[in-house]
Amino acid sequence: MSREIVLHAEYLKDKEKMGEYMKEEFSLPDYFGGNLDALYDCLSELEEDVCVYLTRDNVKKICRNTYAYKVLLILSKVSDENRHLKLMFKE
Numbered sequence: 001m002s003r004e005i006v007l008h009a010e011y012l013k014d015k016e017k018m019g020e021y022m023k024e025e026f027s028l029p030d031y032f033g034g035n036l037d038a039l040y041d042c043l044s045e046l047e048e049d050v051c052v053y054l055t056r057d058n059v060k061k062i063c064r065n066t067y068a069y070k071v072l073l074i075l076s077k078v079s080d081e082n083r084h085l086k087l088m089f090k091e
Contacts, residue, residue: 002049006090007075009061012068022071036070043078044059049050053090 011021019034028042052075054062062068079085 002051002086004051006053006055007053007062009058013065013069013072014064018071034074036046036074039071040052040074040078042081043074043085046078046082049084049086051086051088052079053088055090059089065082 005025008021012018015035016047018036018039019032020027022039023034026043026046032038032042054072059072060070075085075087079087
């Protein structure tokens with residue numbers, strides 16, 4: 001069974017909020033640096049199945065914010081490379 005996370009755009013708008021949010025949601029290790037490179041590195045090492053759900057409303061909000069959009073790009077890239085991370089759309 002996989003863990004499920006509903007991604008919330010308001011927590012991805014800047015480095016500080018994103019770092020805290022992703023560390024908690026993904027149970028990232030203490031050495032997680034809280035930046036985009038560290039997010040990519042840590043998510044690439046996931047060994048448990050995690051399904052990240054995106055709603056239409058959150059995708060719209062993410063696309064309006066440059067930093068949040070970069071987070072989404074990282075999630076997309078990692079999901080292509082690591083079979084343990086899946087991105088799904090949810091109504």
